[in-house]
Amino acid sequence: MATLNWLNENIERFLSIVLFMLFSFLMILNVLMLYITQSAIAWASEAVLTIFVFFVWIGISYAFKERKHIRVTALTEFLPVKWRKILEVIVSIMIILFFCLLIKVGIDWMSEPSVQNKTSLLLKYPMWLFYFSAPLGAALSTVRIVQNTFEDIRSLRSE
Amino acid sequence: SEGSSSSADEVKTIKVGHGASESYHMNRAWLKFEEVLEEEGDFEVEIYPSSQFGNDAEMIENVKTGDLTIATPPSSFLTDEAPSMALIELPYVFPTREAALSTLSGEWGQAQLTELEDDGLYGMGYLENGLRHITNSKLPIRKPEDLNGLKLRTMEVPAHVYLWNDLGATAEGAPFAELYNNLSTGRFDGQENPVAHIYSQKFYEVQSYLSLTGHVYTTYVPVMNIDFWNSLDEEEQQKIDSAYQAAQEYQLQLIADEESEQLKEIKNNTEFPTEVIELNDSEKQAFIKAAQPTLDHYRDELGSEEFDKFIESIKNSTK
Amino acid sequence: MEALLLFGLLFFLIAIGVPIAISLGMSSVIVIMLFDTTTLMFQARSIVTSINSYPLLAVPLFILAGDLMYSGGLSKRIIAFVDSLVGHFRGGLAYVNVLASTFFAAISGSSPATVAAIGSNMIPEMEKREYSKEYSTSLTAASGMIGVMIPPSIPFIMYGISAEQSVSALFIAGVIPGLLFAVGFMMTAYILYIKSGFVTVSGALSLTTTVHTFKKAFWALLAPVIILGGIYGGIFSPTEAAAVAVFYSLIVGIFIYRDLKIRDIPNVFAKSALTTGTVLSLVVFASTFGRILALEQVPTNLANFLTNISDNPIIILLLINIFLLFVGMFMETIASIIILTPILLPVVMQLGIDPVLFGVILTVNLAIGFCTPPLGVNLFVASGISGLSIEKLSKAILPYFVIMIALLLLISYVPSISLYLPDLLIGK
Numbered sequence: 001m002a003t004l005n006w007l008n009e010n011i012e013r014f015l016s017i018v019l020f021m022l023f024s025f026l027m028i029l030n031v032l033m034l035y036i037t038q039s040a041i042a043w044a045s046e047a048v049l050t051i052f053v054f055f056v057w058i059g060i061s062y063a064f065k066e067r068k069h070i071r072v073t074a075l076t077e078f079l080p081v082k083w084r085k086i087l088e089v090i091v092s093i094m095i096i097l098f099f100c101l102l103i104k105v106g107i108d109w110m111s112e113p114s115v116q117n118k119t120s121l122l123l124k125y126p127m128w129l130f131y132f133s134a135p136l137g138a139a140l141s142t143v144r145i146v147q148n149t150f151e152d153i154r155s156l157r158s159e
Numbered sequence: 160s161e162g163s164s165s166s167a168d169e170v171k172t173i174k175v176g177h178g179a180s181e182s183y184h185m186n187r188a189w190l191k192f193e194e195v196l197e198e199e200g201d202f203e204v205e206i207y208p209s210s211q212f213g214n215d216a217e218m219i220e221n222v223k224t225g226d227l228t229i230a231t232p233p234s235s236f237l238t239d240e241a242p243s244m245a246l247i248e249l250p251y252v253f254p255t256r257e258a259a260l261s262t263l264s265g266e267w268g269q270a271q272l273t274e275l276e277d278d279g280l281y282g283m284g285y286l287e288n289g290l291r292h293i294t295n296s297k298l299p300i301r302k303p304e305d306l307n308g309l310k311l312r313t314m315e316v317p318a319h320v321y322l323w324n325d326l327g328a329t330a331e332g333a334p335f336a337e338l339y340n341n342l343s344t345g346r347f348d349g350q351e352n353p354v355a356h357i358y359s360q361k362f363y364e365v366q367s368y369l370s371l372t373g374h375v376y377t378t379y380v381p382v383m384n385i386d387f388w389n390s391l392d393e394e395e396q397q398k399i400d401s402a403y404q405a406a407q408e409y410q411l412q413l414i415a416d417e418e419s420e421q422l423k424e425i426k427n428n429t430e431f432p433t434e435v436i437e438l439n440d441s442e443k444q445a446f447i448k449a450a451q452p453t454l455d456h457y458r459d460e461l462g463s464e465e466f467d468k469f470i471e472s473i474k475n476s477t478k
Numbered sequence: 479m480e481a482l483l484l485f486g487l488l489f490f491l492i493a494i495g496v497p498i499a500i501s502l503g504m505s506s507v508i509v510i511m512l513f514d515t516t517t518l519m520f521q522a523r524s525i526v527t528s529i530n531s532y533p534l535l536a537v538p539l540f541i542l543a544g545d546l547m548y549s550g551g552l553s554k555r556i557i558a559f560v561d562s563l564v565g566h567f568r569g570g571l572a573y574v575n576v577l578a579s580t581f582f583a584a585i586s587g588s589s590p591a592t593v594a595a596i597g598s599n600m601i602p603e604m605e606k607r608e609y610s611k612e613y614s615t616s617l618t619a620a621s622g623m624i625g626v627m628i629p630p631s632i633p634f635i636m637y638g639i640s641a642e643q644s645v646s647a648l649f650i651a652g653v654i655p656g657l658l659f660a661v662g663f664m665m666t667a668y669i670l671y672i673k674s675g676f677v678t679v680s681g682a683l684s685l686t687t688t689v690h691t692f693k694k695a696f697w698a699l700l701a702p703v704i705i706l707g708g709i710y711g712g713i714f715s716p717t718e719a720a721a722v723a724v725f726y727s728l729i730v731g732i733f734i735y736r737d738l739k740i741r742d743i744p745n746v747f748a749k750s751a752l753t754t755g756t757v758l759s760l761v762v763f764a765s766t767f768g769r770i771l772a773l774e775q776v777p778t779n780l781a782n783f784l785t786n787i788s789d790n791p792i793i794i795l796l797l798i799n800i801f802l803l804f805v806g807m808f809m810e811t812i813a814s815i816i817i818l819t820p821i822l823l824p825v826v827m828q829l830g831i832d833p834v835l836f837g838v839i840l841t842v843n844l845a846i847g848f849c850t851p852p853l854g855v856n857l858f859v860a861s862g863i864s865g866l867s868i869e870k871l872s873k874a875i876l877p878y879f880v881i882m883i884a885l886l887l888l889i890s891y892v893p894s895i896s897l898y899l900p901d902l903l904i905g906k
């Protein structure tokens with residue numbers, strides 16, 4: 001239970017710190033290598049980009065959790081508080097539907113026969129793994145939006 | 160664009176995507192294709208240049224699923240579907256441009272295109288990109304030893320990175336987009352590309368020497384969605400094939416005409432003087448010899464049988 | 479028709495409070511489902527491959543470098559040094575504010591980050607020395623704009639990627655315009671200071687203080703030298719420079735200034751990751767939007783429409799500037815760049831306007847939008863620091879808005895202001 005709680009609180013934070021450190025480190029190492037040993041790590045650019053793509057998708061979910069995504073509230077602020085909160089819930093449900101669609105299409109894509117034998121250019125890992133970043137990020141985001149929506153509904157009731 | 164999907168006279172739309180710029184010869188080949196094919200009235204061709212629909216890997220997938228009708232990737236992007244295509248871009252496998260053309264249009268090249276069909280692609284043929292030559296800002300390169308310590312940018316293709324490092328350069332696969340600047344600031348001393356790129360990207364402005372090493376032959380492989388191809392009747396297929404043939408011939412002529420013009424302009428440009436170095440036979444032999452370890456390495460990696468078959472067919476094509 | 483609906487949906491979704499990134503994706507999906515323009519799979523691919531781009535790596539790294547330099551005490555030391563130079567003038571802290579923002583702009587790639595780094599030190603300090611809240615907050619919000627004009631700059635990176643232009647050329651093109659804005663802001667601040675009749679406390683000029691603060695700020699002042707010197711001296715590319723900036727700020731923050739504690743580092747990474755998530759989500763979902771625009775031939779149609787109105791570059795450029803200022807008021811900068819570059823670039827190229835110059839014009843327009851309501855991130859950050867309401871701040875910043883427009887027109891019609899340095903340094 002404690003682990004689950006910790007994960008719930010920290011999973012994006014933890015993953016994004018680790019991934020961020022990993023690709024920054026690889027890039028710095030590569031630049032240093034180039035000037036010290038005169039030779040670059042051949043696969044570095046691809047490894048860095050792969051980590052980066054996962055990092056971005058985790059970051060998208062992290063921003064949902066912290067409610068930090070850039071949005072315009074100037075117009076909805078004119079609504080009465082109650083209506084504003086109801087609209088908020090409707091918006092969240094729309095986003096959830098959007099992400100569910102994205103997860104479905106993403107998984108369909110990963111299981112396409114055309115993707116099955118595709119490998120990455122340098123590291124030769126299976127390409128579906130790369131494409132997995134999108135449904136993974138979308139799924140994590142969905143969980144966060146559902147949590148936020150429940151919170152919103154609870155606060156709506158308490159009014 | 161209303162009703163474009165279901166008009167009464169059944170004009171079929173062909174969406175062509177590629178990663179080159181609008182002025183590049185490959186785009187102009189597709190414009191020729193459009194012109195010839197649309198004359199017939201059965202097809203409408205839409206061309207989307209400059210990677211509007213993603214990079215080459217993504218465009219290939221879009222063709223497999225039918226979201227795009229034709230993609231135009233370099234051969235190196237099709238090695239999952241036709242592994243032997245990796246052989247095309249090895250250094251100094253083709254003795255001349257003519258040998259490359261006849262090998263690719265001959266039995267070996269056609270066999271590779273057939274390989275693509277299992278993966279949902281109809282290989283339309285080969286569209287030349289050109290022979291790659293080396294430019295740099297340091298010294299006139301005439302022999303492999305001149306490469307020692309040169310900071311060289313290559314394509315992000317392992318075979319190329321290995322080749323140049325084997326030859327003594329400090330080679331790195333790096334993105335094309337920033338290349339001009341990385342050359343102008345000295346982040347790289349040199350690069351290697353076909354003349355059309357050296358000219359159109361103005362690399363000669365920031366480089367002092369162009370050695371006509373011709374070390375790698377590069378080609379695009381236009382691929383069409385196979386379901387679309389199979390849905391056409393024979394007459395329609397004929398029309399597409401002959402429009403493609405016309406485009407390909409037009410492009411070969413275009414490259415031949417332009418390349419000598421572009422070389423002349425690079426050579427005679429007084430604002431940005433560039434020395435153009437032609438290698439004589441023995442100088443070229445030295446490069447070919449120096450590339451052998453890389454070739455041996457790839458013979459092991461890609462399978463000696465496939466490799467030897469490829470070399471054999473090149474030899475036959477030049478007879 | 480599809481294109482009109484696409485834009486209509488986008489604005490509707492943004493208006494009801496859907497995050498801008500999601501609005502971009504959602505409006506595209508609805509249009510595809512209604513019109514069968516293309517398949518969902520086609521769009522899904524773009525959202526992964528759009529961020530599979532090496533130059534894009536510079537975005538999180540420059541965000542991180544800026545955050546690390548702030549946490550590592552670099553901005554604090556820059557302010558102290560600049561204060562020792564110009565703090566003794568009447569209204570000196572106003573110039574300190576602008577100059578410190580300009581220096582910090584050379585390490586930070588974003589405007590709100592510059593406002594946060596300088597404002598959190600400067601606004602309380604100015605208040606202590608009897609400047610009004612309106613005066614200090616509006617000045618900080620305005621001078622933060624310089625953050626994206628002086629390199630490094632995230633909007634320039636995004637434009638470079640969208641327009642296939644060299645990021646190094648764009649970076650250096652922003653330097654003179656950025657400095658012009660700094661001068662303009664200092665002049666405006668001076669006039670406002672005189673008119674306000676403040677009685678403020680100024681420091682005294684002392685050579686020992688200057689030498690002392692310079693010594694302390696040395697490593698901070700060296701950062702832009704290393705980053706820009708590295709790029710233009712051929713040591714690394716802009717993307718690599720971002721990695722070097724992270725490395726440098728870690729070393730200086732931990733070992734030299736010792737303001738950055740090892741245990742705080744994960745927090746800084748997490749904060750930058752969060753910012754990256756909000757910025758790059760726009761890149762992810764704008765890609766699907768952009769593809770429908772391409773399929774619907776919107777750029778070509780707009781180019782034809784505009785060139786039918788007039789073929790005079792001066793007039794078209796004026797129209798584009800008005801349009802961009804309007805967009806900047808309501809839209810987020812990065813999203814605007816990704817959506818508008820492919821639409822507008824063909825138009826301006828047809829008119830013979832240099833694509834690097836256009837990158838500067840676009841960025842300046844949208845950066846002015848940082849300082850205008852309703853959506854003006856600089857206003858939000860500055861108001862968050864000082865507690866001044868957005869309404870009052872929007873009014874107080876008006877004089878700065880006037881000088882911004884004047885300089886925008888100057889930059890638009892005198893290309894050499896932007897193009898002189900790129901021509902000189904990289905021959906392009």
Ligand code: NA
Nearest residue numbers: 583586625630
């Ligand atoms: Na900056």
Ligand code: NA
Nearest residue numbers: 807847850853
């Ligand atoms: Na605004």
